[in-house]
Amino acid sequence: MTNPPSVSRGRRPAQGAPVIDRAFALLTAFNETRRAMTLAELSRVTDTPPSTTLRLARRLLHLGALERDADGRFVVGLRLWEVASLAPRAHGLRTVALPFMEDLYEATHQHVLFAVLDGMEALLVERLSAREAIDVLYRVGGRLPLHSTGVGLVLLAHAAPDFQEAYLAQPLVHEPEGVPLSSAALRRALAEVRRNGIAVVNRQEPRPLLAAAAPVRGADGDVVAALSVVVPAGHTESRFISPALRATARALSRGLGAPVSAALPPGRFPDRP
Template sequence: MAHEIPVTEPRVRGKRPPQGDPVVDRAFALLGAFDARRRSMTLGELARRSGIPTSSTLRLAGRLVAWGALERDAEGRYSIGLRLWEVASLAPRAQGLKQVAMPYMGDLEEVTRQHVLLAVRDGDQGLLVERLSSHLAMPVLYRVGGRLPLHSTGVGLVLLAYAESEFQEEVLGRPLVHEPEKVAVSPAALRRTLAAIRQDGLHVLRRRAPQPLVSVAAPVFGADDRIAAALSVVVPLEHAEPRLLGPAVRTAARAISRGLGAQRSIGLVPAP
């Protein structure tokens, strides 16, 4: 009776066998443990949030502190370091966009004395890349670097309206809930909203909770005439005049689009 000879995988020179997550993935897990509600954490909190053993967390956090991605205060709490912000600020997708958009955003902020938002799509969410706010402006939920749901924010709906049709259908097929109201989204109503945005080149969103507000948002197009960002103003409901704000936001969005090299006018770009 023949004996089977066990087959072993050839070892690749210089490659270690798999032993859990790579170091870089664990480092990313540590950085990803921070959010707007947890801007600083103890070693134990960081280990629990990231799911990494405390000993490994201590070692990795030390390396990240040495590089500047994390900072550690006198009480031993960790927070995101300035070096990480410095590197992130070099992202070309946001940097060129912000340079073109800032003067027009400043004009809108001067007129409204409230909030002016600039967001891009990142995966299946919106990412707020800039926000100008008057010191008298009403409180808002989102901060620069924060993520926004596409289906229930002014800038998010604009980004979704001009996204690829395949992506739109994927989103429409999910069970969606308006945030922060926790009200179910009707796919048929959302489909009508997206069509209206593409037709008008503008969207006016009214919200009652947590504070009554109006968001007026318009698309910004890039040199390839595809959606690059969404621009909006957010004002208290009692002070909102969409008939005046709409043309101002649309004009600013068109000017930014031209600055980015777009050839077509907002409202004339065909549906995806």
Template sequence: MADETHGGPDRRSVTAKVLALLDAFTPRAPELTLTQMARRSGLSLSTAYRRAAELVEWGALERDAEGRYRIGLRLWEVASLAPRGLGLREAAMPFLEDLYEVTRENVQLAVREGHELVFVERIAGRHAIPVLTRVGGRFDLHSTGVGLVLLAHAPVDVQDGVLRGPLRSHTPMTVTDPARLRALLAEVRRQGYAVSAGQVTTDALSVAAPVTGARGEVVAAVSLVVRMGEARPAALAPVVQAAARGISRALGSGPAVR
């Protein structure tokens, strides 16, 4: 019998339905009941039950004694094999740790995925300003330090796509004017680092620098996030850039791609 949702047959493939179930989970909803999963994925309750049971058996989902579901460790094991994340994190970790030891501030490493960034590693300072990031979390390119670096060195079509918007405003200081943002990206390329002051939260300052790969292409960005007013960006930039150069050397960075 055909699965029906929203008053009509659901013509999605089995794979699409499974992915929709997994996509129902978010940082704000890490645990869901079967009814919540069905509603958020757009599946019927019976289909959600069958697909969820298969995911539990494989280990992609876990089900607690109260019947609530959460992402399983098997899925985390598979995700950790992603080559961009795994090799990059292994090469970067010694330099991220050094950067943290020198500053005792929040250290972040991110890569670009389409029109967003993904955080692949972070070290949180115990007494540092709280940040909104988490490993595996996504965020806008136009507002964070690492995002500005990645956007500044992204292909032109990606830059144009982001600049066409919409550009979400997190604070009154978030740059959402396309002309201003384009000028800011040019400045990032010129000076070799990016500064995001109060653009994500009004009390945080981020300084980020590019990490280059074997062909000199920008493959990631590393940043420090500190409390506004505690340090000047120009004073933080050299240590962030030094960490970025160290990671780049570990990745076998060569001459820049022209």
């Protein structure tokens, strides 16, 4: 068999893999640039014979995990989304977070992001954006690099030490600028995030912006997510962003049942009335 370039993020099942793996490979073949595929495309992308692809796709259509669009191409189905809306680390957290995100959104009218750690990346669980807001690179359900985004730095700074070391051991590059990042520089940045309680990132690409991010803690006091505000560089409200972000992340942590002391940024005194 010919092996086309690996296109499904290394998840192509081996020949003879269980049928569940093959079915899941069909679903995970969809991505942001491949939201609709013909049978031939699905077969090619998953490196599965057309007859097998057809049989699996029919089953998934029947179950509602796939649908056909107006052009007859396969797309991810509403029924799959309905099931997935019960994922505690996505919609569960998001349901608690959304009203707090609204508060933050009203203060800036730009972007408010909410992300969790998944594998070696941050997964964007929610984003509130004004229509007139600056462009950002990330969509809900999309992945962000840990080392060059506000939410990523917060999640990495509070991840398990072993995980941090494994991450720091890789060659790292700031995208889209293509600037290499040394592990020493990232180590210093992570220490600063832990010390300050928030991460602040200034980016020039795709356009000048300021991103600030704060940790969100769960009932056991561990960081479960990161909350971020992204505004254009020089935004008039930027000096208010950090205090508003800190306050909202703490309120949200309390909403998730975090003990008050854990919800405090490290190195800060408890509030006084």
